[in-house]
Amino acid sequence: MAAPMQCGVETQSSESSMSLKKALTAVSPLTLRIVAECPVTKARACELALPHCTVSTPVFMPVGTQGTLKGITVDQLESLGCQICLGNTYHLGMRPGPELIEKANGLHGFMNWKRNLLTDSGGFQMVSLVELSEVTEEGVRFKSPYDGKEILLSPEKSVSIQNSLGSDIMMQLDDVVSSTVSGPRVEEAMHRSIRWLDRCIAANKNPDKQNLFAIIQGGLNAELRRACLEEMTKRDVPGFAIGGLSGGEEKDDFWRMVTLSTDHLPREKPRYLMGVGYAVDLVVCVALGCDMFDCVFPTRTARFGSALVPWGSVQVKHKQYAKDFQPIDPDCQCPTCKRHSRAYLHALFKSDTAAMHHITIHNISYQLSLMRSVRQSIVEGRFPQFIQTFMRRMFLSRDQYPSWAVDALASVNITLE
Amino acid sequence: MHLELTRVVQGSGRLGVLRGLSRTRPHHSLETPGCLLYTHLGSVPHLTQDTLHTLKDLPSVTQVTLSDIAEHQEVLESFKEGFRKFAGLHDTVLYCSLHDPAALCPAGYTTNKTVSVWGSGGRMELTVTKFMSLQKCTQPDWYTSMADGETWQVNTTRKRVRKSVDRTLAHLDECLLLHHKLPELEEVSVFGVVEGGDIVDERLRSARETAKRPVVGFCLDGFQTGFMEPSVRAQLIAAVTEELPEDKPRLLPGVGRPDEVLACVEAGVDVFEGFFPFQVTERGCALCFRFDVTPDPESAGRAPPAVLELNKEEEVVRNGNVNRDDQTQMTPFEINLKDKRYEDDFGPLVKGCGCYSCQNHQRAYLHHLLVTNELLAGVLLMIHNTSHYLGFFKALRAALASDQLELLKRRVMEAGGRESD
Numbered sequence: 094m095a096a097p098m099q100c101g102v103e104t105q106s107s108e109s110s111m112s113l114k115k116a117l118t119a120v121s122p123l124t125l126r127i128v129a130e131c132p133v134t135k136a137r138a139c140e141l142a143l144p145h146c147t148v149s150t151p152v153f154m155p156v157g158t159q160g161t162l163k164g165i166t167v168d169q170l171e172s173l174g175c176q177i178c179l180g181n182t183y184h185l186g187m188r189p190g191p192e193l194i195e196k197a198n199g200l201h202g203f204m205n206w207k208r209n210l211l212t213d214s215g216g217f218q219m220v221s222l223v224e225l226s227e228v229t230e231e232g233v234r235f236k237s238p239y240d241g242k243e244i245l246l247s248p249e250k251s252v253s254i255q256n257s258l259g260s261d262i263m264m265q266l267d268d269v270v271s272s273t274v275s276g277p278r279v280e281e282a283m284h285r286s287i288r289w290l291d292r293c294i295a296a297n298k299n300p301d302k303q304n305l306f307a308i309i310q311g312g313l314n315a316e317l318r319r320a321c322l323e324e325m326t327k328r329d330v331p332g333f334a335i336g337g338l339s340g341g342e343e344k345d346d347f348w349r350m351v352t353l354s355t356d357h358l359p360r361e362k363p364r365y366l367m368g369v370g371y372a373v374d375l376v377v378c379v380a381l382g383c384d385m386f387d388c389v390f391p392t393r394t395a396r397f398g399s400a401l402v403p404w405g406s407v408q409v410k411h412k413q414y415a416k417d418f419q420p421i422d423p424d425c426q427c428p429t430c431k432r433h434s435r436a437y438l439h440a441l442f443k444s445d446t447a448a449m450h451h452i453t454i455h456n457i458s459y460q461l462s463l464m465r466s467v468r469q470s471i472v473e474g475r476f477p478q479f480i481q482t483f484m485r486r487m488f489l490s491r492d493q494y495p496s497w498a499v500d501a502l503a504s505v506n507i508t509l510e
Numbered sequence: 511m512h513l514e515l516t517r518v519v520q521g522s523g524r525l526g527v528l529r530g531l532s533r534t535r536p537h538h539s540l541e542t543p544g545c546l547l548y549t550h551l552g553s554v555p556h557l558t559q560d561t562l563h564t565l566k567d568l569p570s571v572t573q574v575t576l577s578d579i580a581e582h583q584e585v586l587e588s589f590k591e592g593f594r595k596f597a598g599l600h601d602t603v604l605y606c607s608l609h610d611p612a613a614l615c616p617a618g619y620t621t622n623k624t625v626s627v628w629g630s631g632g633r634m635e636l637t638v639t640k641f642m643s644l645q646k647c648t649q650p651d652w653y654t655s656m657a658d659g660e661t662w663q664v665n666t667t668r669k670r671v672r673k674s675v676d677r678t679l680a681h682l683d684e685c686l687l688l689h690h691k692l693p694e695l696e697e698v699s700v701f702g703v704v705e706g707g708d709i710v711d712e713r714l715r716s717a718r719e720t721a722k723r724p725v726v727g728f729c730l731d732g733f734q735t736g737f738m739e740p741s742v743r744a745q746l747i748a749a750v751t752e753e754l755p756e757d758k759p760r761l762l763p764g765v766g767r768p769d770e771v772l773a774c775v776e777a778g779v780d781v782f783e784g785f786f787p788f789q790v791t792e793r794g795c796a797l798c799f800r801f802d803v804t805p806d807p808e809s810a811g812r813a814p815p816a817v818l819e820l821n822k823e824e825e826v827v828r829n830g831n832v833n834r835d836d837q838t839q840m841t842p843f844e845i846n847l848k849d850k851r852y853e854d855d856f857g858p859l860v861k862g863c864g865c866y867s868c869q870n871h872q873r874a875y876l877h878h879l880l881v882t883n884e885l886l887a888g889v890l891l892m893i894h895n896t897s898h899y900l901g902f903f904k905a906l907r908a909a910l911a912s913d914q915l916e917l918l919k920r921r922v923m924e925a926g927g928r929e930s931d
Binding site for chain 1: 550551552553554555556557558559560561564578581582584585588589596597598629630631853854856866870871872874875877878879881882884885886888889890
């Protein structure tokens, strides 16, 4: 489809979407307007209207685990164009606790963030961070690392905490199994996640203000995934997440599960691929039809001095940059690149935490600009060309393209040059 | 550079403006008494330029230290354009000191020909030649000459003090000699360092001799907080400043507590280093002392009621002045936000404060950031503490202008809650 037509679609549908929005608000506090769909791949560009502002998708959502994006003020985050970020229910539920956050007018009030928030269910951290956690039909039972008290995180409890946090998007509690596990435990977890979804839906006290997303499980087993998709899509939830991936499984399995999921998810609802944030993964999974992504990687790696660039990364702390007086990325428009050189940041890493903040700003800016460019190319009908250019820039030569990416893109009609 | 004094009252300080701070930045000026902008390698701790510039009326002079810079000499030499540009600081006057005022240097490493600084990679020994080659690649607007300030240990003998004065004068002469041979330093000004420990004769000799040299100002070294009794210090500073020319600024390193700043201003000091807000930030505290001298209780800088409900532990700090030489100790001018009482306190750090942190965040949030060890705590506290401290200096100048220094002193002291308990 040609670019001008796409624009036509955008303006035309904005009026009708207004009336659609009104009709839908009674159902859920979310509307998804598809602005453009890639005629070649499964990629789409949407406007996702949420209670605090409209989010342009595909979108990368930075993670602010404990009610703060490490070292960055909310004003800085806003000026980078971030429209939605994450908070972690497990951490915030522990400290400062749901009662206090409720008193502070929710997580928005507590951290003074005026735009959208998504909170996870807490289940993932429970299984990954806490030793001796036990999953039963009731929920996840674990010992608090702070006072040793035994706590039960049930679907109802998770939703109740998320209701206190007041996030725009809440995630159901799912039974998380490592993606490298196979066998009956995966099937059990899938079925339990469906039962827990129903309990979460019933427990949501604010369905008019807070969107509850379902999480598709089923491990790396296509049959189980399909069964989960079939059951969960029967529920009228505002959106779906693809879960249980990005946990160390083979990339070949990963992308097949992603594309299988988007094949069965309803077109008119947002699709959130959890835990994905590497640039190549983002571009490929947008092509496979995902709209939303989150990952701690860009911000965590920043604190170790790794700056993301279109050709990979610049390890600012490495000796080779001590006398490199150019910016991290000469084409980058972020506040860090506009003012500081690799050499200065290299030196500052030895003196002050501000060095970490500089790279964090740059990396968030990189992720958000990447997604803006992806979106723009979808809207202008040139996403396939975008992918070609992106891959050429990211890898030195064609033979370095990861085979899983080549295969995944081929499955959506893109043959890498 | 010249100091225009607008008001001098014997025994209660000098009010003025330092003009022509740098030949390359002729329109920059610094109101005195004032403080410099404290940095780590050119960056205000925890802050990026975005967060720093939420602050209004920043000092026009930025301080960098050789302890930060020395290990990067090779880099600066290949960069060639000076530290200011290297650090992305475009429009500031740059002052280069030997040591970092917020870090104490171990004693015993000073020799006749060398002093030592400590960087991230450990100790570096500087000769005058090395010191001047560092100035050459740093290209500051001002620097203090190399000095032997090792007179702060208990039981420092008269002989050792005399040696420090002699060495420091010799270093100054050598610095000046090399300085004039370096075309890169043609526009750069030198502050002479006055030493002399707590021996008044040596102090006077150091001041008189230094004043004979072509320096633009004086750095009164060896008076750092914890080095001597505040009353002894005030007397010595007053004696020293008597000997110094009126029209040149006096800089006092290592003193930052508001009460001590006030006493030293009265003794004749013009410029302070701005490291105190950083120390307060590092212990998870927020400055909250009052410095309003107007009767309006709503004006900025007013301590909120919570500060008056201090617990027993803080009581000791306020009344006993315990452990003066431990600079990590909390002072009466701040509140400890890690304290559980702030857990559900939804007020700003300081009521009426206009800084970014107070305008946007609550004590409960800062408490949470501190107990969870979040990096944003340092950012928000540094913004507030810097803002509060700069506000104090502004109030100090206003009080000098309107003859209200006594009132200001009372107000600052009662910030600890003494009068309001």
